Amino acid sequence: MTAGSREAVFSPLRELGKLAPFQWSAGLVARGMAELRIADAVGDGRRTTEEIAEAIRAHAPSLERFLRVCELHRLVAPADGSGDVREWELTPAGHLLRSDVPSLRGFSIAVNAPGMTRPWELVADVVRTGCPATRTVWGMDHWEYYAANPDEARSYAETCASLSVEAAEALVASVSLAGEREIVDVGGSPGTVLARVLREVSGAHGVLLDLPWAVGYARETFERSGLTGRVELVPGDFRAEVPAGGSLYLLKNVLCDLDDEAAAQLLANCAKAAEPGSRLVLLDWEYTEHSSHVHANDVEFMVLTGGRARTEEEYRRLLAAAGFDDCRRLPLAGHERAPIALIESVRA
Numbered sequence: 001m002t003a004g005s006r007e008a009v010f011s012p013l014r015e016l017g018k019l020a021p022f023q024w025s026a027g028l029v030a031r032g033m034a035e036l037r038i039a040d041a042v043g044d045g046r047r048t049t050e051e052i053a054e055a056i057r058a059h060a061p062s063l064e065r066f067l068r069v070c071e072l073h074r075l076v077a078p079a080d081g082s083g084d085v086r087e088w089e090l091t092p093a094g095h096l097l098r099s100d101v102p103s104l105r106g107f108s109i110a111v112n113a114p115g116m117t118r119p120w121e122l123v124a125d126v127v128r129t130g131c132p133a134t135r136t137v138w139g140m141d142h143w144e145y146y147a148a149n150p151d152e153a154r155s156y157a158e159t160c161a162s163l164s165v166e167a168a169e170a171l172v173a174s175v176s177l178a179g180e181r182e183i184v185d186v187g188g189s190p191g192t193v194l195a196r197v198l199r200e201v202s203g204a205h206g207v208l209l210d211l212p213w214a215v216g217y218a219r220e221t222f223e224r225s226g227l228t229g230r231v232e233l234v235p236g237d238f239r240a241e242v243p244a245g246g247s248l249y250l251l252k253n254v255l256c257d258l259d260d261e262a263a264a265q266l267l268a269n270c271a272k273a274a275e276p277g278s279r280l281v282l283l284d285w286e287y288t289e290h291s292s293h294v295h296a297n298d299v300e301f302m303v304l305t306g307g308r309a310r311t312e313e314e315y316r317r318l319l320a321a322a323g324f325d326d327c328r329r330l331p332l333a334g335h336e337r338a339p340i341a342l343i344e345s346v347r348a
Contacts, residue, residue, distance in 0.1 A: 026073050030097065031112035033070055034105045039090055039097040046079040046087040070094070102165075106158025113152045115145050119303050132306040142257075142304045147213040157190045157217040167252065167283065168196035173333035174342060175281055177201045177248070184209065184246035186238050186270065187254040191218035194250070195225045206231040207243045238266050244273040249280040255315070256285050256297070257307040267322035274347040280324055283332075285309040286341040294339045312341050319345045 033039065041047060041055035049067060053060035067088060070076045075094040079087040096104045110116065115138075119126075122133035134142045146153035171193065180201050185194040189210040198206050206227075208218050212235040222228045234243055239262060242249070249270050255263045270280055285294045287309040294309050301307035310318075316327045324345035332342045 022069075022072060025069070027108075027112040027117075029066075029069055029073050030075065030108045032066065033075055033094075034097045034108045037099065038067075038070070038076075039094050039103075039105075040099055042076070042088060042090050042094070043098070043100070044090075046089050048085055048087050052088065102162070104159075104162060106155045106162060110152065110155040110159045113155065115142070115149060115152045115156075116300070116304060120300075123299070123303055126303050133303050134305070143211055143213075147211070150213070153213060154217070157214070161190045161192045161217075161221070164190075164192035164252070165196075168193040170332050170334050171252075171281075171283060171342075172196060172200045174330050175344065177204075180204045180248045182207065182246045183248045183250065184243050184273075185250045185252075186242055186266070188250065188252065189214035189218040191221035191231075193252055194218075194231065195221055195227055197250070198227055198230055199225070204230075207234060207246065208232070209234045209236055209238055209243055211235065211237065238269060240269075242266075242269040242273040246274060247278050249274060249278065250283075251280065252283045253285065255282065255307070255318070256301055256309055257305045259306045259308070260318075263307075263318055264321060267318055267324070271323040271347060276347055278347045280319070280345050280347065282315060282319070282341070282343045282345070284315065284341055286339045287311050287314075288339050290339075292339045310341075312343070315341055315343055319343065323348050 036056050036058065038052060038056060041052045047055070049064045050060050052058070052067075053063045056063075067076055071078070074091050075097065076088045077091050079089045090098075095101070097108055099105050118137045119133035122136060125136075126133050132142075134140070134145060138145050140148065146156060177197060177200055181204055183194065183197055183201070183204050184207045185191075185197075186209050188194050188208045191208055194206045194208050198204060208215070208231060210218065215233045215235045218233055219228075222231050222233075238254075251266075251270075254266070258266060274280065285297055287294060287298060288311070298309040301309065312329060319327050325348045327343055327345040330342045330344055332338065332340055
């Protein structure tokens with residue numbers, strides 16, 4: 001065997017590094033760290049393994065082993081100059097798992113919890129069949145799963161709330177809201193967007209429609225915001241009916257969870273509920289030719305709900321077919337180049 005042929009021999013151990021095999025556990029490690037509240041125990045300071053273990057009531061030797069893999073995923077790091085006794089501190093990514101500061105703790109738990117991860121085990125079947133996997137795995141759809149698993153549902157609600165704060169600010173900076181009297185947020189739990197809009201339009205009344213299990217999280221939002229007297233919470237299914245009489249209908253990241261048939265039905269329900277001249281504002285992920293996190297989101301919708309991210313033209317066609325005219329793409333303030341479509345339309 002020549003030197004050249006020896007170099008060509010496949011070496012599994014050498015090639016394994018190209019797959020970064022430990023990366024499969026990254027999300028699960030982040031979820032474990034978030035659920036254990038390790039980031040809260042460390043905070044802005046330095047803590048030994050034993051101090052963290054005492055704070056979170058964990059088995060110190062097991063925690064030490066877990067912290068090593070947290071270090072591998074750059075969630076914690078050994079504190080500089082900690083001496084003979086190892087101390088840990090949080091990395092910038094680790095701070096995102098705290099519950100005592102604005103963070104992505106709920107997101108890290110929700111997207112790595114069984115409700116989302118188990119269906120991904122059947123991604124090959126989803127690609128073969130075009131059918132979502134949640135019902136196959138759990139015997140119920142994605143939203144029924146949350147109704148049956150309130151702990152995961154709360155993490156999901158925290159996810160929606162944290163991701164909606166910035167979106168809500170961008171929305172009120174991008175859409176003219178003056179003079180609106182009745183704003184209907186369809187599928188709007190946990191209420192972050194509608195609460196921000198109602199603070200912007202002091203004379204408006206709000207209506208939030210969502211599934212019965214989700215409405216409770218919106219109630220908490222409006223109670224904290226002092227807005228309970230200005231909003232009506234409607235438990236229901238927008239696939240069946242949408243509250244009538246709104247001067248403005250909001251759909252934020254709703255169509256992405258629906259297949260084309262369900263999306264068309266929802267928009268038809270909105271058109272039936274809206275009076276001529278009422279507006280519908282759609283804010284959703286945009287599928288573009290340039291690779292972005294939206295392509296990962298798109299496959300997640302495919303696996304979990306059968307939904308999909310859409311192009312601007314696809315959103316326009318759905319709106320027009322439902323009876324909405326004068327569709328206009330609006331720049332989303334501060335996020336003009338993001339793969340997010342903000343489309344305003346008018347009920348014909």
